[in-house]
Amino acid sequence: MLKKIVILLFVTCFACFNTVSAAESGGMPQLNPEFWISQIFWLIITFGILFIVLTKVVLPKISDNLETRKSQILENIEIADKQKEESKKKIDEYEKIILDSKLKAKSYFNEAREKILDDINKKRAALEKDLDEEISEVEKELSDLKQKSGEKINKIAAETSAELIKELIGEEVNSSSIAAIVEDQSKINRERKDV
Amino acid sequence: MYQFNVYRIGPEIKLGSVDISFTNASLFMVISSLAILIIFNLGAKKKTLIPDKLQLLSELSYSFVAKMINDTAGSKAKPYFSFIFSLFMFVLFCNMFGMIPYAFTVTSHIIVTFVLAAFIFIGVTIIGFMKHGLGYLKLFVPSGVPMVLLPLIVVIEIISYLSRPISLSVRLFANMMAGHTMMKVFGGFVISLGIVGGWLPLSFSVALTGLEILVAFLQAYVFAILTCIYLNDALNLHH
16 A cells, blocks of 8 residues: 555656656756856956955954964963962962971970979979978977977986985085986986987 | 756946856855855954854854864965865855755856866966976876886876866766755655645655755865865875
8 A cells, every 4th residue: 555655656756757857948057158258257256356355354363363362371371370389389388387386386385384394493492492491490499409408407307306305314415416416317318218 | 947047137248259247146156255254254353252153153164174174285285274265165155055045056057166176276286386396297106006007007197187177076066956956856846746745745855955955065065175185185295
């Protein structure tokens, strides 16, 4: 069915083509030399003008445009590169500054610490000196007191023994001899204590 | 074939005994050239860093043709850039204007394409002899060919060299004429088959229009690139 339709179509097409081409008889106008010279003449004129105007006016402009764009883009790239480098430098500088400030802060901290430590040591030394002085003073006082108390005790002992002897015997004994005895006795006591 | 007819517009102009009247073909040559000049001049006028549409168009065309020349003919062909650019644009615009209904296709006439091709052929030959002197004849003697075959090869090379303008012109002319004829034929089918059967040729016609636009660009490109290749032979002389 489809085949039949296609064949029919082609047959009609062919018939139509024949009628169309029959109506167009007279050959190709291209081979009619009547206007050949005119066509050549006008071709030379129009193409010549086109060529000259394009060469002298239009194409240089276009190539200029392209060149300027190219150079501008290159320039911009260059500027961008430069700025990138600059920013890199700035970043480096900034990092250096941060590093420096960190080091400075550390050194300040250390200095302050040392100062404080020094201060503390000085104050401690002064305090210890004061303490030592006081201690030695007190010791001296103590030893003084000890010595004095011994003498006093001896004196009291001599006096009391003299009184006692007076009461007991009713006779006065030479105080100097009593003092000598007391002295001996206390010496013996002290030795005994020491041993 | 009515669409290929050339007829006089305005008065008859005679240069001596030669008729150089302004015809519809001349009209479309002028229109194409003017369109090229207007578009590219507008595109080149503004000089902004970020191009607008017309500027982008002109700059893209410029770099497209520049790249084509550089790829096929090398950096030596730079002085001929503007000629090849004009040639490419002229053929392209003539082809494209031919796609407008009722318009005349300048490049569908063998005489126009032949004049262009002959000019290219003569120019390339002159450039070749100017660059290499008689050494340009070495083009006809490919290296590495056995002595026995050499006479035959040289004859073939000479014939192929001499047929360049013919092949170049006939290629463009035949493509344009065949395409337009085919569209005309299918358009005729639409009319003769009427509302019942006309849809099939109509759809063909639509598809062919797209194809023809492609062909219009492609043939302009082929014309330009073949010119570049011939120029490459003349400039660099290696076979």
